[in-house]
Amino acid sequence: MSSKRRPNGASNVAEAKAPHNTTMPNGPVNGIKVGENDPHKVIKVVASDGKTGEEFDLSYTVTKVIGNGSFGVVFQAKLINSGDETAIKKVLQDKRFKRDEVYLNLVLEYVPETVYRASRMYTKSKQTMPMLYVWSTGCVMAELMLGQPLFPGESGIDQLVEIIKVLGTPTKEQIKTMNPNYMEHKFPQIKPHPFSKVFRARTPPEAIDLISRLLDYTPSNRLTAIEAMCHPFFDELRNPETRLPTGKELPKLFDFTEQ
Numbered sequence: 030m031s032s033k034r035r036p037n038g039a040s041n042v043a044e045a046k047a048p049h050n051t052t053m054p055n056g057p058v059n060g061i062k063v064g065e066n067d068p069h070k071v072i073k074v075v076a077s078d079g080k081t082g083e084e085f086d087l088s089y090t091v092t093k094v095i096g097n098g099s100f101g102v103v104f105q106a107k108l109i110n111s112g113d114e115t116a117i118k119k120v121l122q123d124k125r126f127k128r129d130e131v132y133l134n135l136v137l138e139y140v141p142e143t144v145y146r147a148s149r150m151y152t153k154s155k156q157t158m159p160m161l162y163v164w165s166t167g168c169v170m171a172e173l174m175l176g177q178p179l180f181p182g183e184s185g186i187d188q189l190v191e192i193i194k195v196l197g198t199p200t201k202e203q204i205k206t207m208n209p210n211y212m213e214h215k216f217p218q219i220k221p222h223p224f225s226k227v228f229r230a231r232t233p234p235e236a237i238d239l240i241s242r243l244l245d246y247t248p249s250n251r252l253t254a255i256e257a258m259c260h261p262f263f264d265e266l267r268n269p270e271t272r273l274p275t276g277k278e279l280p281k282l283f284d285f286t287e288q
Contacts, residue, residue: 070090071088071089071090071109072088072089072090072091072106073086073087073088074086074087074088074089075087087108087110088108088109088110089106089107089108089109089115089117090106090107090109091104091105091106091117092104092105092106092107093105095116101118101119101120102118102119103116103117103118103119104116104117104118104119159253159254160248160249160251161248162254163243163251163252163253163254163257164243164244164251166243166254166257167239167240167243167244167251168180168244170236170239170240170243171228171240171244174228174229174232174236174240175227175228175229179195179227179244180192180195193216193217193219194219194222195221195222195224195227196221196244196246197219197220197221197222198216198217198218198219199216199246203246203247204246206246206247206248206249207246207247207248224237224240224241225237228240233262235260235261235262235264236262238260238261238262239252239257239260239262242257242260243257258283266279266282266283267283
């Protein structure tokens with residue numbers, strides 16, 4: 030809401046809530062004629078100051094339309110308390126432009142890269158954030174082994190479908206571990222596809238086991254970062270006899286500080 034003259038104490042009225050029309054008694058209100066048969070009915074809203082966020086009651090009458098577009102209409106109005114002229118924009122809520130996010134808030138979490146999304150479409154708990162990145166690590170490692178993304182989804186829905194095609198349909202219990210506020214939703218029942226058939230036949234069984242432990246629906250069941258580094262898949266890197274292709278020794282990969 031922008032105004033030529035702002036009411037006292039309101040440096041910038043930025044938001045209005047719960048508007049409703051109120052028919053005033055017959056007769057002028059601060060110089061504005063308002064009555065039961067008058068088209069200029071008083072509209073009362075709870076507005077908030079754009080800088081301080083302080084809320085206050087605001088009453089106005091619409092005088093005429095001064096602009097309109099696809100998403101809203103701009104009216105010229107007068108504030109009842111002060112008689113100031115103001116411009117008010119009413120945003121239209123068009124269902125055609127309202128995103129349906131029912132499916133996106135059911136089960137999994139995500140990181141910015143679509144192909145590494147995991148169970149955060151379904152939870153905002155800070156306690157599960159480390160496990161989010163464990164999932165992402167599993168997706169990256171799987172892609173390095175396959176030469177292509179494991180879950181190549183192009184959208185939130187597509188992503189969920191790709192995950193379920195490999196891991197199978199999550200149970201209600203698994204979903205609730207990722208999102209305690211999960212609302213009932215029927216998923217198609219799909220059996221998990223064994224990782225041994227997802228990866229090439231020559232893929233070491235230790236690698237497949239590691240990926241399966243990183244990509245678990247239940248966050249608490251996934252390996253932690255330190256547990257993953259202790260997995261047998263990395264035993265070769267701990268072997269003092271292991272050398273780089275150039276013949277040089279490996280860098281100190283496991284020389285960690287307490288931090």
